[in-house]
C-alpha cells in the first residue's frame with residue numbers, strides 16, 4: 001500500500017459522457033470508451049493518483065429541472081421524484097465504472113448522497129476518510145453530481161463542479177482538469193459567433209472584464225460561469241486548473257500527461 005503524492009482531480013462533463021441534448025437518458029458510449037482508454041494510457045505512462053467526478057447530463061438535468069429540485073423542498077411531488085432520480089444517477093455511475101474497469105482502471109463508486117449532507121447548497125465539513133482510504137489503496141474514487149439532503153432547504157443539488165472545488169482544496173490537488181465539450185472559455189458564444197476567441201488564461205483580474213463582456217457566452221455554454229467561479233476560488237489557494245475539450249480525441253491524455261495551454265487555464269493572479 002502506498003500513497004502517491006501527486007493528486008489530479010478530473011471532471012468528466014455530462015455533455016461528453018451522455019447525449020445531453022437528446023433529452024434521453026443515453027450514455028455516449030463512444031466518448032466514454034475513448035476517455036477510459038486515454039486515462040488508462042496516461043496512467044501507465046505517468047505516476048499520479050486521480051479522483052474522477054462525472055457530470056450527469058441527460059440522466060439528471062431533465063428531472064431536476066422539471067421538478068425544480070435545486071430550489072429545495074416546495075412540495076411532496078418533488079420528494080417522490082428523488083428516489084427515481086437517484087436510481088438514474090446510480091445507473092449512469094455504474095456504466096461509467098464498468099467502462100473504466102474494462103480499461104483496467106481500478107475504481108470504486110462513491111455516492112455523494114450516502115456520504116454527505118449540504119447546508120444551503122454548500123458542502124461543509126464533509127468527511128473525506130473514505131476517499132483518503134481509497135487513494136491509499138490505489139483505488140480511484142468515482143463521484144458524480146447528485147441530490148443530497150440539505151439541512152436548510154430539505155434537499156438540493158450538489159454539482160460535480162462543487163465536488164471538484166471541495167476535494168481539490170481539502171486534499172491539496174496539484175492539478176484540476178475540467179473536461180467539457182467546448183475548447184475552453186470564449187469571449188462570446190462560439191456556437192453562434194464565428195469570431196469568438198478562446199481565452200487562454202483567466203485570473204481574478206481579467207475575469208471581471210470577461211464577465212461583463214460575455215454574459216451571453218456564460219449563459220449558453222451551460223454553467224460555464226459557475227465552473228469559473230469555483231475554479232477561481234481554487235486559484236486563490238494556489239491550485240491551477242484547466243478547462244479542456246475532452247470530446248476531441250487525445251486532449252484528455254495530453255492534459256493528464258502534463259501538457260498545458262490546450263484549453264483555458266484558470267491561474268492564481
Ligand code: IPE
Pocket residue numbers: 012013014015054055056057058060061064144145146147157158159160161223
Ligand atoms: C448535476 O451535476 C447533478 C444533477 C442534476 C443531479 P453536474 O452539474 O456536475 O452535471 P453536468 O456536468 O452539468 O451534466
